[in-house]
Amino acid sequence: AQHQLKVRSHLGRTTRDAQNINARIYAAPVIKEPTENSKSWFWYGSQKPPAWPLIHHQSLFRKGWDLGTIFWLSILVVLLPILIAFEVDNVGIRTITWAQTVWFMIDLVLQFFTTALDDTGHLIATHKDIAIAYLGSWFIIDVISAVPIEELFTGGGIRTTALGHGIKIFKLAKLTRLYKIASGQLVSKMQRRYQIKYSTLSVVKFLMVVLLGAHWLGCCFFTVSLESGCTQPYCSWIISYAADHNFYSPVDGQCFSDNCGEWTTGSRYLTSLYWAITTMSTIGYGDITPQNEAEQIFGLFSMLFGSITFAYGITNLCSIIYHFKQYEIEYEASFDRLFEYFERHNTPKDLRLRIQEFIFWKYKQDCVEYLGNTSIKTILRPLSSSLKNSLLVASSEQSFPSWEPWSKWAIFNLVPDDSFRQAIWSKMTPHTFAAGDIIYSNIASLNAIGDCLVYIARGSVAWSSSRVSAKLGKGSSFNDCHIVLGSARGDVKVGGHTHCLIYTLKREDVKSILRDWPKVGSIYSSFLRKKREKKQSDFILPNDKLLKGLAEDLLALKNDDDFKYTSPQSARIRRRVLDTKSTATEASTRSIERVSNVARIVSSDA
Secondary structure, eight states, rough: OOOHHHHHHHHHHHHHHHHHHHHHHHHOOOOOOOOOOOOOOOOOSSSSSSSSSSSTTTHHHHHHHHHHHHHHHHHHHHHHHHHHHOOOHHHHHHHHHHHHHHHHHHHHHHGGGGGGEEEOOOOOOOOOHHHHHHHHTTHHHHHHHHSSSHHHHHHHHHSSSSSHHGGGGGGGGGGGHHHHTTTTTHHHHHHEEEEEEHHHHHHHHHHHHHHHHHHHHHHHHHHHHHOOOOOOOTSSSHHHHHHTTBBBBBBOOSSSSSSOOOOOOHHHHHHHHEEEEHHHHHHHOOOOOSSSHHHHHHHHHHHHHHHHHHHHHHHHHHHHHHHHHHHHHHOOOOOOOHHHHHHHHHHOHHHHHHHHHHHHHHTTTHHHHHHHOHHHHHHHTSSOOOHHHHHHHHHHHSSSSSTSTTTSSSHHHHHHHHHHHHHHHHHHHHEEEOOEEEEEESSSSSSGGGGGEEEEEEEEEEEEEEEOOOETTTTOOOOOOOHHHHHOOOOOOOOEESSSEEEEEEEEHHHHHHHHHHHHHHHHHEEEEHHHHTTTTTTTTOOOOOOHHHHHHHHHGGOTTGGGGGGHHHHHHHHHHHHHHHHHHHHHHHHHHHHHHHHHHHHHHH
């Protein structure tokens, strides 16, 4: 009896295991994608922070704080050389300096509570690991840039003594924080967050290097002359300029004429900036020239820096501008080539205007990537297949918006499955035709359009057969019955009524897609048979009354439990599932047979 009880228990567990296997096979996988929690300022994603206090590096607070850090770094880069060169000291400057220092000190503390990503892309979200990672990376640089070294020595004011002139060089220690920008950490973070084009970023970088380079060179040139120790005219450029323009000497306040005026800080800065730009641009008017060896050495460095910056920057700027609006430049170049062709062949003026109008219309379409010299495959090559399909679907919303009355009845907008739309648009090919062009006819099937399912995205086409003549506008489709049901097309001719943009889907692609979605194929085929029974022509207009029934049947699939398995991806999974189910069933059957044999043996022994 005990042996039989054990056998029954084992049989029950085996049966339950087999049922669990089948349940796991048919269970739909649920993938939870992280979404931004808009209610939290300090965290990012739907999960709660693992510890408190903790700030996610992609949270709203951190984004705003990084923007503030970039703002204060910009103030530092602009203000620091002015403080060093012209010794500006007032309440506003001291307030800005201390506010900047306090911001950097707070940022130093916040870094110990901000998450980060390690080299493998995993989130560092414990205080101990964050501190170890920060101490080994940016901690020393942030400390050097945050501590007010000069204020600790001078008591917060600008000193005109020898000690003050020597100590103010410590202000340059704040520039170590700029290494974060130079290393690309903050810039790349802003570029990813706000989707800034790399060409735009390159132009901004070049302009910033030129402007900040001129700003720093001008201030440093004034500082070199001021610290050279010269007190007489023609010993340094600032003394010579002050003497020539009847200003008091900025070194010791001497007056070299009978009537002297104050050389204001703004005028000093403007004169220094003027010299820097004329030197960097290699113009060099010669009205401000170095007067001693220190100034000559600095002038040589400035000329080298300026010439290299301008030569490198302007060369890259031309390339950036070319690639910044690549399709517009291709469009203009195609016009130039056509104009040359017109001149050589004496093309009639009315034909020139028609061609020019068509090309202008063509390059204004949203599918210009397909129609230009750059292939869409080249643009999408770095992406994975799923990302390519998702991007194509997002782009298709521009051609056939699902919310517009003229396009919401298209079958790919009616099927409640994004993967179906992906499958459709990954196979779509755009074509443009001018008014009067023959798209296809029974005599000449131009561009193999006659053997494709066609959707009209822009413009209109003229449909004519032995029975019907019609104008098909945007949102219409034709060749549906011919492609899906294999119906005879008859004597049909289709041409461009206006300039038109159409998308085509090959016969074999349509058949493949409908095989992967059998329920969609069944509903769509039934809809087309109703059209054929009513002897309607082989085209579908957006206002077709039968479309409402098609829409209701397709939208009803949303509540169909089995419909989620009718996609190309799940079709492959379904085949593997069925194989796995068969293997699991066979394994459970063999296990049950073995246990049954054991039970019979035990019973016979008993």
